[in-house]
Amino acid sequence: MAADELSVVTHTTDDGVVLIRVRGSLDAWSGCSELADALADAAGRSTGRTVVDLSGVEFADSAGLHALLSGRQRHEETGGRLVLAGPLGVSMRRLFEVTGTIGAFRFADHVDTAFG
Amino acid sequence: MTVSGTHPAGGSDEAVGGHGRQDTSPVRAASGVPQNAAAARALVTRLLAARAGGPDGRTADIATADVTVADVTVADALLVTSELVTNAFRHGGGLTGFAAEVNDEGLLLTVSDASSTPPAVTVRLPQADHIGGYGWPLVRRLTQRLTVTFxxxxxHIVALIALT
Incomplete structure (x- = not known):
């Protein structure tokens, strides 16, 4: 996969947790709407928990942040729980740090610990 | 800084490189106009890699220069690049020029677009109905100097990002 491409894959685990794995670059060209749609779809399910694995994100800018914030908003509306799983790459981490949005999300160090 | 005259679409290196810059910069990369933010980021990545590995750019591994500092610095530089180029395409009527160079002060980006409308400065909180507006504040936060010349x-937007 080229560095400027994005892959968004959604799984649903046996206990109903929606896992969205994101790989590649999150920018205005790479289909952040795909992520926003996946998040909105996950929020619409009744199981309550969505885990977004961001460990494979090589780059993200505000377009990616907007998709995640919109997903967070949808989960709030439906009473769902959104967890962002790392480990975060430096680009992803800086985006949250610099925009002051770290506090807006619930984070897990790793996707394996995000289901608890 | 004084910039005047219209900017040709698909601006040449000369068109974006003549802003009174000194010719002492060790590395300069200005090549046509990137077609999207990823292409602009690739240019900046190569430029910074060349700086880390010496002027010939043969050592392309930025991380070997200084792992902690360089990683964050590169990430910040790519964020600014991505936001400015995206703004030019989405709100500026298209990207008409892009130049990146490293000089004594840091990384200097010149991003030109076809709109005389100032960049949006509105910040909306995540709680608001519409989510957006993080891009420009992010650019302001990560730049040491930011000038907009109409x-x-x-x-033209000229952004200086410190590299040390």
């Missing part, structure tokens, strides 16, 4: 055909 001319009849659009504007």
């Amino acid at each position: 001319h009849p055909g659009g504007k």
Whole structure:
């Protein structure tokens, strides 16, 4: 996969947790709407928990942040729980740090610990 | 800084490189106009890699220069690049020029677009109905110097990112 491409894959685990794995670059060209749609779809399910694995994100800018914030908003509306799983790459981490949005999300160090 | 005159679409290296810059910069990369933010980021990545590995750019591994500092610095530089180029395409009527160079002060980006409208400065909180507006504040936060110069055909945004 080229560095400027994005892959968004959604799984649903046996206990109903929606896992969205994101790989590649999150920018205005790479289909952040795909992520926003996946998040909105996950929020619409009744199981309550969505885990977004961001460990494979090589780059993200505000377009990616907007998709995640919109997903967070949808989960709030439906009473769902959104967890962002790392480990975060430096680009992803800086985006949250610099925009002051770290506090807006619930984070897990790793996707394996995000289901608890 | 004084910039005047219209900017040709698909601006040449000369068109974006003549802003009173000194010719002492060790590395300069200005090549046509990137077609999207990823292409602009690739240019900046190569430029910074060349700086880390010496002027010939043969050592392309930025991380070997200084792992902690360089990683964050590169990430910040790519964020600024991505936001400015995206703004030019989405709100500036198209990207008409892009130049990146490293000089004594740091990384200097010149991003030109075809709109004389100033960049949006509105910040909306995540709680608001519409989510957005993080891009420009992010650019302001990560740049040491940020100037917007208007001319009849659009504007130039010059951003300086410290590299140390």
